[in-house]
Amino acid sequence: MTGPGAKYDIIVWGASGFVGKLICEYLVSQYGGDPSVRWAMGGRSQSKLEEVRAGLGTAGEDIPIITGDASDAAALESIVQQTKVVLTTVGPYAKYGSKLVAACVKHGVGYVDLAGEAQWIRRMIDAHQEEAEKTGARIVPCCGFDSVPSDLGVFYLNNQVKKKTNAPCTRVKMRVKAMKGGASGGTIASMINMMEEMGRDKQVLEVMRDPYSLNPDGLRDGPKQPSGTPIEYDKDAHTWIAPFVMAGINTRVVQRTNALLDYAYGEEFLYDEAMMMGEGLTGRLSTYGLAGGLGGFVAAAAFGPTRNLMSRFLLPKPGEGPSKEQRENGFYNLVFIGTTSDDQTFVSRVTGDKDPGYGSTAKIISECAICLAKDITSEQTGGGIWTPAAAMGDQLVDRLEKNAGLTFEMEQVADQY
Known part of the structure; x- marks a missing residue:
């Protein structure tokens, strides 16, 4: 097991990729003069890494x-x-991540990634949970925009509500109020790979359909969850809502957190995510337009020939990304509407500066890695396959607010959000 004598706190694996470069830039700007944070750049090509360093x-x-x-x-x-923690950006993780996870588990090393691939995360849980518990390896996937804001957003809301009522919200809705920024090439590649796997293996499809598929073994059931593809008017949020593309992974991570925290949100906890599209006829038309576009993309991606054409000519490639100006002008605004078992309603908001898929994600995963390496002791969080909220909780919230441009706030219940 890697102990306090490790040469580095963090190795950034995949440092020459698009997001890897952003992570290195962030670490230099935020911690360049801090000798307590020891980190190194890692990857396959010495020349490309030297170029990034220059x-x-x-x-x-x-x-x-x-x-x-x-x-x-x-x-x-x-x-x-x-190292104490490996931070890896090398995806799709289902193709390139398994051996790295196995190495970290074997040697008791911490690990964070940007995976949004539920089918692969489930494989890692099934393959490595028991060994990680023995070696002390803390494995924490989903440490970017998917799924830290969602996971910590629910965690934060319920902690605040418990302080007021001594009970959690048993129903939480996350609604994307506003967001500016495109999907990353890596995210698209992971989605395409997942579609390919679903076509080959029916078990992958079952994992993607099961809202509890990432829960610990023996805890993979619960109440029927809300629809993952809502197209309706939400009276609580006072808006028409449409499907949110990240909900598929985010909702499963939140459910795993609840189970890992001994059902801190309750055994009947319900959670869903959606995009806020506005009121009236305009909101309704926008809802159907977005849902139709998303449905068309999924249908095309599920069919081999069109999937190949999209990958070759239409979709961003891994390693591609927006300009610095586009990243700087991005943002997101997420609203969490929670209801307790006695029908009290509470609202919180999570916001982030910079575009979600690149600028904010680079800062989030960097702080996750530092938090795991420097703040979270083995007594607090032992070995296992964790979620960001279950592994790092309030200490990660504090880091993200202090350093990474995120805010977590409670709000008054209002007629509109």
Whole structure:
């Protein structure tokens, strides 16, 4: 098990990729002069990593570089033993992440990633939960926009409500009030890979249909959850709502958190996510337009020939991303509407600066890695496959508010949000 004597606190694996570069830029700007945060850049190509390091200026000129092949299990084991936490951006994780997780589990090393692939996360839970508990490896997937704001948003809301009522919200709705920023090439690649897997393996389809598929073994059932594809008027949010593309992974992460925290939200907890589209005829038409577009994308992605055409000519590739100006101008505004068992309603809001898929995600996962390496002791969180909220909770909320441009706030119940 890797102990306090590890050479580094964090190795950024995949540092030469688009998001990897943003993470390195953030770490240099936020922690470049802080000797207590020891980190290194890792990846396959020495020359590409050196190019990234050169772009960081004088503050980054002494950052160590570690090279290795993601397909070489022995090399990965050697690399992970040098650090407390591996931060990896190399996806799709179902293709490139399994050996790295196995290496971290074997040697008791912490791990954070940007996975939004429920089918792969389920495989990692089934394959490594017991061993991780023994070795002390804290494995925390979903440490970007999917699914930290959702996971911590529900966690924060229920903690605040418990202080007032001594009971949690047993029903929470997350509604995307506003958001500016496109899906990352890596996210699109993961979605396409997931569609391919669903076509080959019916068990993958079952995982994607089951709202409790990421829960611990033996706890994979519960009350019927709300529809994952809502097209309706939400009286609580006072708006028409449409499906939110990240809901598929976010809702399962939130349900796993509830189970890992010994059902802190209650065994009958209900949770769903949707986009707020506005009121009246305009809102209704916008709802049907977005739902139709999303349905068309899913249908095309599910069919091999059109999926291949989309991948080749229409969709962003892994490693591609928006300009700095586009990233800087991005943001998100998420509303959480919670109801207790005695019908009291509470509202909270989570906001983030910069675009969700790149600028904000780079900051979020960086703070997740530092929090796991520096703040969370093994007594607080032992080995296992965790969620961000279950593993790091309030300490991560504090870090994100202090450093990463996120806010978590309670609000008054209102006629509109």
